[in-house]
Amino acid sequence: MKEYKTINEISGPLIFVEEVEGVAYGEIVEITLENGEKLKGQVLDVSKGRAVVQVFGATIGIDKSSTVAFKGETLKLGVSEEMLGRVFNGIGEPLDNSPLPLAEEKRDINGSAINPYQREPPKAFINTGISTIDGMNTLVRGQKLPIFSGAGLPHNELAVQIARQARVLGKEEEFAVVFAAIGITHEEAHYFIKNFEKTNALERAVLFLNLANDPSVERLITPRLALTTAEFLAFEKDMHVLVIITDMTNYCEALREISAARQEIPGRRGYPGYMYTDLSTIYERAGRVKGKKGTVTQMPILTMPGDDKTHPIPDLTGYITEGQIVLSRELHRKGIYPPIDPLPSLSRLMNNGIGEGKTREDHKNLSDQLYASYANGRELRALSAVVGEEALTEVDRKYLKFADEFENKFIRQGFYEDRDIEETLDIGWELLSMLPSSELKRIKEEYIKKYLPKSKSS
């Protein structure tokens, strides 16, 4: 370990150290202030005799006489199975007054790219107990499916409910939840911990909490710690890991802040040009691989600034992830929980996880039909606002009714209501029976005969 007292410049989160030797790119640095306080940082740029260090945390109190020690290794996390049930801060230090768990292995938190040849297509259906997800935007193991939310929408409740209810049909297998909070408020963090404790989910969970008042540089580390832990649990300990990251918007803000401090050329809306690549090094750390039992499934949550889906954060996310679950302010205003709007939502891997032997044979057809009918109902709702309901045909009025009931019975459910897939599908059929059966063009004749409730079909 080499120590220097040669800080030449301090600018925002960056310090410039002169006369250094043998420093590696990406190396971890410890800075000791005059009062003995210690800070951590990482080498961002190194050339002969000069290193630029990014400090994790505020640079308050650093002066030119502070000591900079280069630790000779890159940012690593000691991982072990004992991390389950523990709460850490955003840089992996315990928050629960217990000692650091004994590391079974030290891993570089940036991970490596999974060899595409080693991947296996995600196939196993995850029952989240939420109809709009299970029925119409099915989550499968190894998928990365973000929740696009907005400020003030109940995405935290939804995340907690999913973490509590998620399970796989049939066999009991080892699962774990890794939870990464990025820049959330103390109140929100408390909400998550309390809920995990209340439902005994904490013992199967690892929590990393970077709070709103923690240094923003640490926000770049928190999700990587979470994913390094998740990869270890999945690929070494055969667990099925669900990673929930909230809120990715805070992550991107931190990325922009640091990019600006480094005086980089900004891309769209001031976010750095490499934000896509950077986000992909987080989101791509999900999947199923050959020869390993465990899987990593990701559910990142982000709040769309101004509910704008074309904002760079949701936009770049959508290009990397395998679909998105979109929360709707309109549904939320109507008092519907969870306010998931099925129309802009999408699960790209849905078809891999449903059908005979996985959920039920009619699932695909039913989901397509519900989607089409609800979309039609919504369109007619807009039309009837212009021309009046009287101007609509008999069938059109049925669609209007259908759309209302769909929102009330299918989308709406309780915070503690855990529907299994059969129940979700049956509610779907029940609702479709409101429409003339000749309108059910997307469903095979045989399924209509088998599943459509007889009494009401007209």
Next chain:
Amino acid sequence: MMKKGELYRISGPVVVAKNLDAKMYDVVRVGEEELVGEIIKISGNNYVIQVYEDTTGLKPGEPVYSTSKPLSVELGVGILKNIYDGTQRPLKEISEKTKSIFIPRGVEANALDRKKKWEFKPVVKKNSRVRRGEVLGTIKETELIEHKILSPVEGKVKEINSGKFNVEDVVAIIESFGKKYEVKLYHNWPVRNPRPFKKKFPPTIPLITGMRVIDTFFPIAKGGTAAIPGPFGSGKTVTQQSLAKWSDAQIVVYIGCGERGNEMTEVLEEFPKLEDPRSGKPLMERTVLIANTSNMPVAAREASIYTGITIAEYYRDMGYDVSLMADSTSRWAEALREIGGRLEEMPGEEGYPAYLARKIAEFYERAGRVETLGGEEGSVTVIGAVSPPGGDLSEPVTQNTLRVTKAFFALDASLAQKRHFPAINWLTSYSLYLDVLSNWFDKVGEGFSYLRKEAMKILQKEAELREIVQLVGPDALPEKEQLTLITARMLREDYLQQNAFHEIDMYCSVKKQYLMLKAILTFNTRALEALEKGVPIEKIRSSKIIEKIARMKYIEEKNLNEIEKLIGEVRKELTKLEEGE
């Protein structure tokens, strides 16, 4: 001997070395781990290098070796059925070698299997004279593809052997102007240099894709270029994959450039199982994949496009029709931007380097139908996906791409949301090949281009009428225009919409397209006549024949006469209505 320099500065994927002896774009080995990099700027004694792997842990002072060779790929037998990364490292071998699910740093593996023996059959005799690019012999590379070994020079065949060889064995010796050239089953080619050919032909033959909306309305020529821009979720990748599956090229090069890992896995899983509709053999037999997923090193992503197109040109030179899919060129442009930013270059629009337009144009210009040096005809068709941020087509990558590509398939998020797939907007898309290819299509079915024009007219009329309908409702329209709405709906739902996952509908031959279009337009013409004879529109609307037309897309290719019968039925049915039955 490799010349040695010294690492001076490291900042992400871009590093600077000093005291190196190297030319621009030479490949260098960086650091103790010998990571692969490429010289991209020389300034005084500073050699700026983009490194194709993660640079964490590198230190100033570590050695840098110059190979004095530009970034090259191995071109030879055994490329097909493989999956490579952006710099042609074989991902399967790497996984077997490292026994890891990840791609560790600094692993090396030969692109072509050195041990495998191939049966080489000469087609020229000893002492015969050959031109440059002439076929010396052939190897059965896969079930579908005969690999041709071409002469690197013009000269006399001094020696040629038949039998089983591995790629490094010398199979022939050519003497040219007193020099002897050894011919192996592979050679190296610098990726940034286009391979030479004799001349380029104008595009006159369509690349049949089996997708109705493309073949009928926006056809693409063999050797042509097309761009597919679209926001996320509009089905870019599904469209690209459908093109890779069903286009009637003999070789498919699929570049996953900065996209999802799972998508490449999907291709790897699916292609060996799917059958080529023409040969009945698995599609994988003619495919090579270049996978540089979004989280793999960004400099290698920049290289992947060139690796792909060089391989495509190599098979073109054997006289094959090659189609190359690049998904997505935006990610490649972003890699340029990222590296440009690290070089502290003066940025152009939206932070992209000022040379973006030139780079895009150079890439698409490598497409074309050519006469090869050996006198054969081959083509490279390039279809590039573009991912415009926020679906905004005015951004620089889309705009620069549209300037050089001749066909434009505009993917539309609102169509995708209505589950209209492929979500190609028929009003905003275009193909500049339409006129030159008309003759070809008219030979398949008489009056095909006339039918296409009529259909497009109806679709355009519908767009106008829809605005009125939104205000006054459909019943307020005159009956003739209501019929336009009915036919347009048929065209949209029964013709343009195509299910990429339905076993029959996923591929539609041109003959079938012609018949289907004819059926719909026959309905339209006859229904118009019926209207004039006083048949009420309601009767036409509720006619059973409409449902039959809706189902014709599920008729198998071998039963196409059923569609012909259906056309007869359409006529009969409407005559019946006229007679007031």
